[in-house]
Amino acid sequence: MASFEIGAYLETQRATVDSHLDEFLPPEEEYPEVIHRAMRYSVFAGGKRIRPILALAASEAVGGDFERAVRLACALELIHTYSLIHDDLPAMDDDDHRRGRLTCHKVFGEGIAILAGNGLMAHAFQLLTEIPGGVDFSATKIEVLNGLCRAIGTQRGVIAGQVVDLVTQGKPFSAKELEYIHSSKTGALIEASVFCSAILAGAEDGYLRCLRTFGLKVGLAFQIIDDILDMEGSREELGKTPGKDMVEQKATYPAFYGVQKSREAADSLVAEAIAAIECLGDKGVALRELARFISIRRF
Amino acid sequence: MASFEIGAYLETQRATVDSHLDEFLPPEEEYPEVIHRAMRYSVFAGGKRIRPILALAASEAVGGDFERAVRLACALELIHTYSLIHDDLPAMDDDDHRRGRLTCHKVFGEGIAILAGNGLMAHAFQLLTEIPGGVDFSATKIEVLNGLCRAIGTQRGVIAGQVVDLVTQGKPFSAKELEYIHSSKTGALIEASVFCSAILAGAEDGYLRCLRTFGLKVGLAFQIIDDILDMEGSREELGKTPGKDMVEQKATYPAFYGVQKSREAADSLVAEAIAAIECLGDKGVALRELARFISIRRF
Secondary structure (H helix, E strand, O other): OOOOOHHHHHHHHHHHHHHHHHHHOOOOOOOOHHHHHHHHHHHOOOOOOHHHHHHHHHHHHOOOOHHHHHHHHHHHHHHHHHHHHHHHOOOOOOOOEEOOEEOHHHHHOHHHHHHHHHHHHHHHHHHHHOOOOOHHHHHHHHHHHHHHHHHHOOOOOHHHHHHHHHHHOOOOOOHHHHHHHHHHHHHHHHHHHHHHHHHHOOOOHHHHHHHHHHHHHHHHHHHHHHHHHHHHOOHHHHOOOOOHHHHOOOOOHHHHHOHHHHHHHHHHHHHHHHHHOHHHHHHHHHHHHHHHHHHHOOO | OOOOOHHHHHHHHHHHHHHHHHHHOOOOOOOOHHHHHHHHHHHOOOOOOHHHHHHHHHHHHOOOOHHHHHHHHHHHHHHHHHHHHHHOOOOOOOOOEEOOEEOHHHHHOHHHHHHHHHHHHHHHHHHHHOOOOOHHHHHHHHHHHHHHHHHHOOOOOHHHHHHHHHHHOOOOOOHHHHHHHHHHHHHHHHHHHHHHHHHHOOOOHHHHHHHHHHHHHHHHHHHHHHHHHHHHOOHHHHOOOOOHHHHOOOOOHHHHHOHHHHHHHHHHHHHHHHHHOHHHHHHHHHHHHHHHHHHHOOO
16 A cells, blocks of 8 residues: 555645635626625635545545535535634624634625525535436435435534534533534534545445444544644634633533543544444545544644 | 415415425424524414415426425425525614514524524425435436525525625615616525426426516516515504615615506516416416415505
């Protein structure tokens, strides 16, 4: 097996995702310009592209078609960005900065920021309906769309996680609520990134199952590390104010279990994720390295 | 041809739509309860159900399957409700009342209202992916989904109309901007209600074309009448503060052309809509009466 350079891999994949996002989004010059400017402002704000990169890696691992996978990958990033724009609003987390830049509503106003989020969600679904493949491929597209709707919805999806996150702020929270927030708010979309990509690629049931487990565990590990970084990271590394979760008494893993136990939990989850995709053999190298990267990342 | 009682028809269809909305929405008791309560609060706030009723009528006119049509009908109402919840937010139109009740954010807070809107959009798409019909029917579902994404999006869809509505508030506006707001913010979803329903029903191209024209013209007439009612209606009839558009210097038809000319424009549009579906003959009776009702309604 050739050696795998995760740094170079991330850079290449990020550039691929970015150029396709640019292709799939309406141009800034299209009327009404302000909404397309706002959407692009937040999409091109320096995101790590973890979800689309996981989707592309999952597709490649099971022999999926790139032109199809890259549309799903970009739709995932549009959905992720919509959730961030709305999360940052004054009525939600009230963040002025993200990734070192002013948040969408600070630049464009709250009304346009709300609409930019909505526009990204609508555009993501439109992109998914336009995945190439002919009439016979439509049933697979419907399955992918259904999986994504569930992943972002109010029944254990991203929105459900945002709700519990919002209503537990500043209040005592239980281990069950914490687990619900993590698995819904972050876990569900990362799980869907891997799982829906495998469906789109036409993966066999056995691979679907193990990739779903992989996605679930990586998603949880990702959120735990995020919470730890919020406690320990610097403003330069994070691009936002560190320690904000604690000030706002948010339900986080390190607040509940402490940093040491949280890091151990993340490490275990990553190990379990990697074990789950043993069946992929050499084809799973990128997914394995991505899982490892998630647990050691500093931003 | 038997006589057609539009009042009784509307009442029956509204009850049908309401009972299916109740069936398709997550129950209030489902965790996290507050989001499902907020979604249901706004969905069951006494809406006229114009879009779902038009969708059911269009489906019936071309011999569509009821079980399929009613899911699309309910998805349209969920999408419409999501756009109203977000429209009422302080950052948008800042309305405390709608249909005689407090708006969603006044009861549940802004954060939950934003998320309830998002949840309704996600749930609408999920409902569409779950329209019954087997694998062979998937291509039709994808076509319907694509049509709806375009109808709500930032490129001449509902969101685009909301954007132009927002940025023209309190400023001089042109006839072109007014036309854009009307055809996008309201017209696009009403057009899609008729057009997507016809696609779902498997209507022939000739019927698709004439139903699309019908939907477009009815949609524009509906918005013009809405603007006139905002000027002339009473608080009891409207369930909200009348004259608000004028106070906020919103881009409306009567503000630009005067009430008399606006009413003439709406009447012409309804006449053109009715002429467009001549091809349907007796099967078009419900659609014709719905178009007439839209132009004479007082609420």
